[in-house]
Amino acid sequence: MLLERETQFASLNEYAEEARSGDGRLVLVSGEVGIGKSSLLEELQVDLRDASWLWGACDGLFTPRPLAPLRDIAREIAAHGDTGIGDLLDGELPRERVFDEVLAWLTQRHRLTVIVVEDVHWADDATLDLLRYLGRRLRRLPVLLLVTFRDDALPATDPLRVALGELGTQRSTRRIDLPPLSMDGVRRLASGGPHRPEELLQLTGGNPFFLVEVLGHEGTDVPGSVRDAVLARAATVGGSTRTTLEVAALAALRVDTQLVSSAANATPEDFDALVAAGPAHRGRRDAALPAWALAPRGRIDDPGPSSGGRAPSTARHARGRLRRRCPAGPPRGGCRRRCHGAPARTRRCPSSGGARRPSGGSCSV
Ligand SMILES: Nc1ncnc2c1ncn2[C@@H]1O[C@H](COP(=O)(O)OP(=O)(O)O)[C@@H](O)[C@H]1O
Ligand SMILES: [Mg+2]
Incomplete structure (x- = not known):
């Protein structure tokens, strides 16, 4: 069951009814990765079983296939014996003719047809043109x-x-932006488990994917799925923004941006670039960093055998700079006590269930 999506379901059902009566709708469903876009539409499909559903997706390929979602849809239709659109795509027709034929095909439909085009941030230009056209x-x-x-x-x-x-200027377009789960939602997801909802919210920013993965994971380390997702995003930033990320990851779950700025020589633009590239809440620089901090910190602290046990140089420098800027050690959100006296290399933070933290001294509120 999806939590805190009642308003979005109500809107989607309303748009579906308008479309059913012949007043078609294009709905832009947006939100960060893992926020629940696909889940929302999958649940809507259960509600709208009498409609005909067609799914197409854009892929995160370096060279996206032209009109990839339309090809997916053509395959689905062909499975029901109608090869018309697939044949069009295999031919040498100009793009406008293909679009005209798709429209003609939709015009013949008598019952509600729901077309899902997933992950359009990876769309090729022809797919964007098709969406504009439709x-x-x-x-x-x-x-x-x-x-x-x-x-x-x-x-x-x-x-x-x-x-x-x-598209936003068209009369038939609507928008649904999915927010992260609230404290209440996190509490419901975490109920009965050993995790403290306040810490989970701080750790995950209320992102359902991170929450589900952390809750289903045994142990205090970062779940591999979360680490992979964060590292995939981290790979998209470089230069001084990358250094800012690495320093932030060393510093804390909830980051003191001034401290990181001075330790990493980071500019406000570096933080903005992190927010833009990361699983962030728009407009809140500090909230961008918790999820980012998870995987890079694990990677930096655990250089592994291939690096001969030495942390990457940026991380080592950053650690040194942080220590110089803040002799008491970087701050750590969620910690209620100071953990003095732990071994220098890896300390355990008692109030976070013993999670690893980088060396550098005590942790404070
Ligand atoms: N509102 C929600 N309540 C509970 N779990 C959710 C919610 N939204 C998404 N999830 C869970 O989060 C995970 C990621 O959702 P998904 O729909 O794949 O995200 P997206 O398509 O935005 O990347 C799934 O395991 C899903 O079950
Ligand atoms: Mg999805």
């Missing part, structure tokens, strides 16, 4: 076009931003 022509069709995307990592000039700006 977005302008949905008004007389029994079609609900649901488009999911991550909007937290989009530069202002990204073609998707441009396409979204244009």
